[in-house]
Amino acid sequence: MLKFYLETFGCQMNQLDSELVDTLLRGIEYERVDTWDGADLVLFNTCSVREHAESKVYSRLGVLRQVKLKRPGMIIAVIGCMAEQEGKTIAERNRHVDVICGPGQLHLLAGLIQQAAQWKKRAVALTGKFASMSTPLEVAVPYGRVEDLDRERTSSGQTNAFQAYVRITRGCNKFCAYCVVPHTRGREVHRSPEEILVEAKRLAEAGAVEMTLLGQTVNHWQHEYGDGRRVGFAELLKMVHDAVPSVRRLRFVTSYPRDFTVETLQVMAESPRISRYLHIPAQSGSDAVLQRMNRGYTAEQYLGLIERAKQIVPGLRLAGDMIVGFCGETDADAEASLELMRRVRYMNCYMFKYSPRAGTTAARQYEDDVPEAVKQERHAAMFTLQNSICLENNRGMIGRTVEVLVAGPSKMMGRAADVKARTRAVGELQLSGRTAGDQVVVFDGPLGLVGRFVPVLVEDATTLTLHGTASR
Ligand code: SF4
Structure with missing residues (x-):
């Protein structure tokens, strides 16, 4: 059997994609190994959201350049968002990379790998700004679209079978000014309720007791049946909850504030096996910054939603994301973000310093005008505040x-x-x-x-x- 090494960067969506790639490669007689020493195939499932994750991949590729000189038969593949976003640069600067495949083309991966191995020629499948498509070799079990990978997934043994992800949407239509996701993963595609329920039941039968529904804007999921009847996320959540009674924890990430409905909160309140947990990023507490970010809500609208959520779902735990130092952010804007965090009291908050991402609206239209030292200072202040909130929240749990x-x-x-x-x-x-x-x-x-x-x-x-x- 051939051996593959797969390293994953970034979000839960990438972790799920890696599980799907794992299944796909096992289907063509590869087995997974823990290091790239001796691997026939090395894959990096990459993330473009932050510069840091990209740098790590370039550094890994630098090391592998030397390794490949000694083992020219080794196939190196860069897949995921960075492949889509940086494909041209990766191709030009890294002649030793054999396969470049975007997240929307993973169903072609087996054919691309076989093409690279047999023809000793780089194989590419990208649909974004560097659209380029090799003709992958035919494989024994071809997949027609990315969603077919979800359907065929088996538990890999690398991940815990008792914790399962189920993708319900992929891509994003929101185009927040700082974000690469709509450019790398494309527009939203919503899976049908039938497909989702079949997969959820299969994973529950395989032993999943915690299930997380995944989508970049998970609560924007919707489906229209042939007779024109529409169902939304609240109905889907209830359907999944009722279909998998052996799943003790049903969760969903990531929620987009503007689309969040009272119906979804009510389903959460009425369904004992849906976790009382929401990851619902605000990104900023300043209306001016939120507008430049194209987030589609004001700080008061966001806080109103959080207030309703806490009332309807008692005991709700909240997680958020915040960006500091976005283009044009003033001291007053930064203070507004801190004030929002004091009012929400996130149990956990992911805090990032803004850095421009190529191809986004912010990178094209706005100046990255907050000096690095100021970003650092604001980030530290946010970090200190969130730590004190976390400690208070956690100390409140002592004795329970x-x-x-x-x-x-x-x-x-x-x-x-x-x-x-x-x-x-x-x-x-x-x-x-x-x-x-x-x-x-x-x-x-x-x-x-x-x-x-x-x-x-x-x-x-x-x-x-x-x-x-x-x-x-
Ligand atoms: S909602 Fe905004 S931040 Fe989230 S994935 Fe879509 S564009 Fe990116």
Whole structure:
């Protein structure tokens, strides 16, 4: 069997794409390995949202240039958003890259790899600004479109079968001024309710007890039947909830504020197995910045939605994304973002310094005029605020018992700070898992608890983690 090494950068959508690629490659007699040493095929599933993720890929490609001199038969593939966005540069500067494939063309990947291997010629499948299409070799099991990969997916053994992603939409129509996604993943494609339900049931039968519906703007999902009847995201959520009773946690990410309906909140409130968790990015608390970002709402509209959500779904946990230093952001705009965060009190917030992404409206039309030092200062202020909110939220959990889905050994295992290790019982490790509200919990227990729901009494808390003891 041939060996492949696959490294994934970026969001959950990329993680899912990697699972699909994993299935596809196993279908053409490849097996997965943990390092690129000795691999016949090396793939990077890339992300273009931040400069940092792109730099990492270029650095990996630099190292592989030398490796390929010694092993010229090795195939190197760059797939995903960076392939679509940077395809031309990758091709020109990296002659050793054999396959370049955008996220909307992954169904062609097997043929592209075989073409590169047999013809010793680069194979490309891109549809964006660098549109270019090789004719992939015919493969035994051809896929007609990307969604066919979702349908054929099997659990890879690399990911936890008890936690499953189900893509319900791909692409995005929103064109936020800073974002590359509509350029790299294209316009929204919504899968049919039937396809989604079949896949959800299949994954539940394979052992999934936590299921996450995925979409760049997941709550914008909609479907029109042949007779003109329309269903929206709230109905789909209810359908999936009712179709997979063995799934104890049903979640969805990422929500787009403008499209979020009261009906969806009501379905969440009425359905005990839907997690009371929303990842719903605001990006800024300043109306002027939100307008330049083309987000389609004001800070008050966003806060009104959050208020309604907290009322309708008691105990709701919120996660957000914020950008600091977007074009034209003033001190007052930055303070407005902090004020929004004080009012929302996110349980978790991903905070980024703005950097222009080629091809976006912001990169074309606005000046990146906030100096790096100011971005850094505003980012630090935001970070300090969010840390204090996280710590207060987490300390409020001390004394409560939470249900944890155990994911595996904790990353803190073996660190000097892990003082409990000295008193740990024989056969026990420090395990880590998450609550339904996505809080990380660590506690001691045997490895056999992985994949199980365990009640844990919270005894201590830091900004990022709850520490406790499992109730036996
Ligand atoms: S909603 Fe905006 S930020 Fe989110 S993927 Fe679409 S364009 Fe990007």
